[in-house]
Amino acid sequence: MIESLQHLPPAAGSNGELAAQFTDLAPPLSARQAALEAARCLYCYDAPCMNACPTGIDVAGFIRNIQDDNIDGAAYGILKANIFGGSCARVCPTEILCEQSCVRNNPVERDPVRIGLLQRYALDNARFSGHPFTRAPATGKTIAVVGAGPAGLSCAHRLALLGNDVVVYEAREKAGGLNEFGIAKYKLPGDFAQEEVDFLMAIGGIRIEYGCRLGENLVLADLHTRYDAVFLGLGLGASRALGLTGEDAPGLMAATDYIAALRQADDLSRLPVPRRAIVIGAGNTAVDMAVQIKRLGAEDVTLVYRRGLESMSATGHEIEIAKANFVRIRTWAAPLEVLLDTDGRVAGMRFEQTRMEEGRLVRTGAFVEIAADAVFKAIGQGMCEDGLGDALVREGDRIRVDAQFRTAIPGIYAGGDCIAPGQDLTVQAVQHGKLAAHAIHADIQTSTEAAWPT
Numbered sequence: 001m002i003e004s005l006q007h008l009p010p011a012a013g014s015n016g017e018l019a020a021q022f023t024d025l026a027p028p029l030s031a032r033q034a035a036l037e038a039a040r041c042l043y044c045y046d047a048p049c050m051n052a053c054p055t056g057i058d059v060a061g062f063i064r065n066i067q068d069d070n071i072d073g074a075a076y077g078i079l080k081a082n083i084f085g086g087s088c089a090r091v092c093p094t095e096i097l098c099e100q101s102c103v104r105n106n107p108v109e110r111d112p113v114r115i116g117l118l119q120r121y122a123l124d125n126a127r128f129s130g131h132p133f134t135r136a137p138a139t140g141k142t143i144a145v146v147g148a149g150p151a152g153l154s155c156a157h158r159l160a161l162l163g164n165d166v167v168v169y170e171a172r173e174k175a176g177g178l179n180e181f182g183i184a185k186y187k188l189p190g191d192f193a194q195e196e197v198d199f200l201m202a203i204g205g206i207r208i209e210y211g212c213r214l215g216e217n218l219v220l221a222d223l224h225t226r227y228d229a230v231f232l233g234l235g236l237g238a239s240r241a242l243g244l245t246g247e248d249a250p251g252l253m254a255a256t257d258y259i260a261a262l263r264q265a266d267d268l269s270r271l272p273v274p275r276r277a278i279v280i281g282a283g284n285t286a287v288d289m290a291v292q293i294k295r296l297g298a299e300d301v302t303l304v305y306r307r308g309l310e311s312m313s314a315t316g317h318e319i320e321i322a323k324a325n326f327v328r329i330r331t332w333a334a335p336l337e338v339l340l341d342t343d344g345r346v347a348g349m350r351f352e353q354t355r356m357e358e359g360r361l362v363r364t365g366a367f368v369e370i371a372a373d374a375v376f377k378a379i380g381q382g383m384c385e386d387g388l389g390d391a392l393v394r395e396g397d398r399i400r401v402d403a404q405f406r407t408a409i410p411g412i413y414a415g416g417d418c419i420a421p422g423q424d425l426t427v428q429a430v431q432h433g434k435l436a437a438h439a440i441h442a443d444i445q446t447s448t449e450a451a452w453p454t
């Protein structure tokens, strides 16, 4: 997966030393800390934190349960709304969601209630004797889900809960989607992503078929014929290109591919690590990439963005993480040319400086070169179009759905990152999957068989 960097030396340090760089970003609360934090909640009527949560978790309710020492009750309340509550507690940008809207987040009190950490406390410390949810009586319906990421698995779990059987088709050899292959290692350390999948699957009625890729060995029209409904949770698997010559040169690769290799590595000391790296992008993926390569031992990491700091889509919290890890952020510079050494390998990049003129981003004619052994692209993801055909209407480069997550083809639904409009957050994908499951369940009780469009 990272052949492009095989000419670079491996990470300096033993696997153990490197793994220590990827432990929990935010340590868990102790029982005492959780009790003190829970006591700060005002149990607001019409709690704004709950309205700000894309999955509508009853935040005040679960915090009250923690205060009453009913940890299983707190965890149940969270999971009822969000079956990925464990990973969302770790990866959600709470600073722009629930915690931002907490009434205690004001200049006088300064700190919101630490909702994310309390959610994690509840889920880490719950001791259910079995799976906490019981399936409804069997409906006799079977639904195909394509993609075992947060959207697909959330949909599968909710469909199973409602009494349906589900077959999930997943292209990779593991389930979890970006929770397994994409999220920064220090946010979801260890085997947490797989443990969460195992927990979710314990409801029963869900079977995952691995190595099944739509467009290769899976045909959408066949699924449409064979199953009562189909849900597409394909995510955004294709990395956008810079469109520059030299883009295929050794030393230049997609940040998501490197992160996937890092997350799957049994021995971190075997990963190739550049001494100097450039990361191009302005979102959380770019920050994650820059921080992780720094933690693997790169000496000099520069994140380059063509606009100003205020336009970066990475949250303020993420940018602080980058700064704390000594990532240099270079703004107002647009990629112009990949610089190669005499062996045709990446030696750096030339950028053209930019500025805003009458509301438009313009190039200034001034140039800057940054030396690097590796360049990581983190300029966004697009949908893999393979196997989707023309009948699914698109909006931009994503699938168009209605408010019930129905695509243009009756019987086919979609959710998560692959639909428009999208917020591209784990919690949003989970909510899409859940709501789509309810829509599918309601529709298939009444529907007559829909034909594949010709």
Ligand SMILES: Cc1cc2nc3c(=O)[nH]c(=O)nc-3n(C[C@H](O)[C@H](O)[C@H](O)COP(=O)(O)OP(=O)(O)OC[C@H]3O[C@@H](n4cnc5c(N)ncnc54)[C@H](O)[C@@H]3O)c2cc1C
Residues within 6 Å of the ligand: 091, 092, 093, 146, 147, 148, 149, 150, 151, 152, 169, 170, 171, 172, 175, 176, 177, 178, 179, 182, 183, 184, 187, 212, 213, 214, 215, 233, 234, 235, 236, 237, 256, 259, 284, 285, 288, 384, 386, 387, 415, 416, 417, 418, 423, 424, 425, 426, 427, 429
């Ligand atoms: C590097 C990175 C870091 C991120 N960090 C955060 C974060 O900190 N917090 C946060 O909230 N969000 C984060 N996100 C976004 C978040 O991971 C996604 O919004 C979320 O995973 C979307 O879920 P999904 O199920 O729609 O797609 P995915 O998680 O992408 O899952 C899609 C699944 O479908 C499978 N698939 C794709 N195509 C096919 C096919 N043709 N046939 C069969 N299977 C297929 C894939 O293998 C995958 O398992 C990050 C994203 C990236 C890229």
Ligand code: SF4
Residues within 6 Å of the ligand: 040, 041, 042, 043, 044, 047, 048, 049, 050, 059, 060, 101, 102, 103, 104, 113, 115
């Ligand atoms: S807004 Fe803050 S104080 Fe109010 S219920 Fe939510 S977490 Fe508690």
